[in-house]
Amino acid sequence: MGEGTVEDLLREHAPHVLAALARRHGSFDICEDAVQEALYAAAVQWPVEGVPDNPRGWLTTVSSRRWTELWRSENARRRREQAAAALDPVDPPEICVADDSLTLLLLCCHPSLARNAQVALTLRAVGGLTTAEIARAFLAPEATVAQRISRAKQKIRASGAEFALPPPQERQERITAVMEVLYLIFNEGYTASSGPHLHRVELTTEAIRLTRQLYQLLPDDGEVAGLLALMLLTDARRPARTGPDGALIPLAEQDRGRWEQKAISEGVELITKTLASAPLGPYQLQAAIAAVHDEAAWAGDTDWQEILGLYDLLRTFAPGPMVTLGRIVAIAMVRGPEEAMAELREAEQEPALAGHHRLHAVWAHLLDLSGDRAAARDRYELAARHTLSLPEQRYLNARAAAPDYAVIRRISPPPAVTELFAT
Template sequence: MVEDLLRELAPQVLGALVRHHGGFDLCEDAVQEALLAASLQWPEEGIPGNPKGWLITVASRRWIELWRNDSARRRREEAAAVQAPPDPDLVPAVDDTLTLLLLCCHPALTTVSQVALTLRAVGGLGTAEIARAFLVPETTIGQRISRAKQRIKASGAEFGLPPPAELVKRVDAVLRVLYLIFNEGYTASSGSTLHRVELSAEAIRLTRQLHSRLPQDAEVAGLLALMLLTDARRPARTRTDGALVPLADQDRGRWNAGFIAEGTALITATLASAPIGPYQLQAAIAAVHDDAARAEDTDWLQILGLYELLHASAPGPMVTLNRIVAVAMVRGARVALLELADAETDPALAGHHRVSTVRAHLLDMAGDREAAREHYRLAAKRTLSVPEQRYLESRAAML
């Protein structure tokens, strides 16, 4: 498929141009135009024999045009500056995916800019595709990407791996960005659909590439395992009309057995051989859920123990809420309600629809149907996700 091939080649072509010409911003613009040309020509004319070479040649020609039109460089002598395009047959067989990911997640950028730039420069998605995925205007994404490239340029960042002392922090930033992309694809924060598969699939693809570059990094393996074990449930998360199906009610026969096997093998090997990190713990929790043939077979005691470790090592609002649900399953709803009352004093949880959702669930477990109904309705008003609204309203109606 042309689209898949272009996304695979995008970082390779960009890496070749940056290595040859320098200047990430101009090279990235040139590659985007080459990708657009290919997406229009290849379906009609067929994929060339050397698709990577074709893209490098077209992108290099466009780079020269962009360079010539750059007002800041017109004063230079063209003969001294314009370089011949790199020979596709002489481009070193270097995989620049990791280098590009680290550059796109440069600490000078905001998180939203890191996400947008990663999807475009490394993922090969066009500005319009990214805008549609995040339900924002194309001009907004375009401005974010433009500002991000200017900030990278102003920072003086070079195209290469950072020093070892900085590499760990930069990889952490890459993992955070890939995790955000996956989560937005798996459970969209707003809009009429629960999933944005193009985002979750792209996050998995990029994380696979990162794992191939850093096979010994336990947290990279943990994140990939977490994505696979979570995405395995996607086929059963919605009904034909798009309605949300909670985990306990899902048809587990529809789960992706291949993803579960791959994710379980990854996290089992990683936990046995490396220090434990937050992504590994989340993957282990997902593996316990996926291992249960029926909802009632879920080992909630083990899940609570894993959440205790996660809460101690990487506390966060959603970790807190998920741990409280596990507390309810092990120690009872009344105990969990007391913990929820204490937890919602955290400003990060104040007014969050998931607090009302959890409280409604716990009240229902405790037998207080009237109060549960009120909180399901409150949660429905607070979420921007249409499938979540419909599910929460249906729960209220059932009570």
């Protein structure tokens, strides 16, 4: 069996094994350490010795034995728990699997944790990624990520949180936090905030997998469905976002024949059904905007009037800097650059946008549309100096250096502004 298959198996079973241990013993931090050691043992042994007939049972047994050792070293007084853990465990009843998976997601997004800790813990405990994999994905030192995860587990333990679903009055707030974490994971993977590459596919793939799992657990939650549709519709464009040399290609200039039609069809079907049956929310509106872009056969077919209407709605549900910039781009496409620039002058007073490279990129785009090429060139260069993403830097500098006729021939909105995954 190939390495990729073993890795997929481990990621599939890891959250279920952790849930079984945490439900039995309650000590989430020790259970998580035990499961990680079992995953490491499996990653070493299975490619050599073969995958066992019952992979989840194997992982649960090894995790339980390791839990006993860890617990014994931490607290010798818990003899009864040691004896219980030493017994051969059984897989949790299937009826508990859905509740366990949701409980684990909610626990990793406990309100006592900072957002970056929630992201790291979710990727490790639910996603099955190793600390090293998480560190590589976020271009962070492994020691920093390890410390973040360790502190997160300590905080959960200190809070007295148990492995159980939160009370109904707290549940929706916690589910909202889970969605925000998954959104952030996808966002960082789709448009990396720094580094040499535009995409970090391991993050977008994991975010979609976990969001699909959340949707299976909560099929009637319109915002969960909207988030999944948004990810599918956005990620479908990924194959066309870069050229052979890794150069960034903005939405309007992409070869739409390279978009993944299966993902688009699934996303459009999902958001269409959801908008007709669930209370409206910001993820659904973002998915609807993505669907309008994806359904246009070419850039000139894009229904910017509909996009502007959706942005107007989105601004009432979830105002924010990227919503503001996206709406201004839509205004320019519908009503012209002069009205858009008036809106942008007001928007640049927002502290969250002050000095942001995408603010300068939108200014450059609007100035190009209005015919002020010299001012646009200055703004492109300013935007390039303010971003840590090398692909974005190269793109913005190329736009600044482009001859006037090339810009006039094909002016397209700056990348990652017409696409909301760009905070």
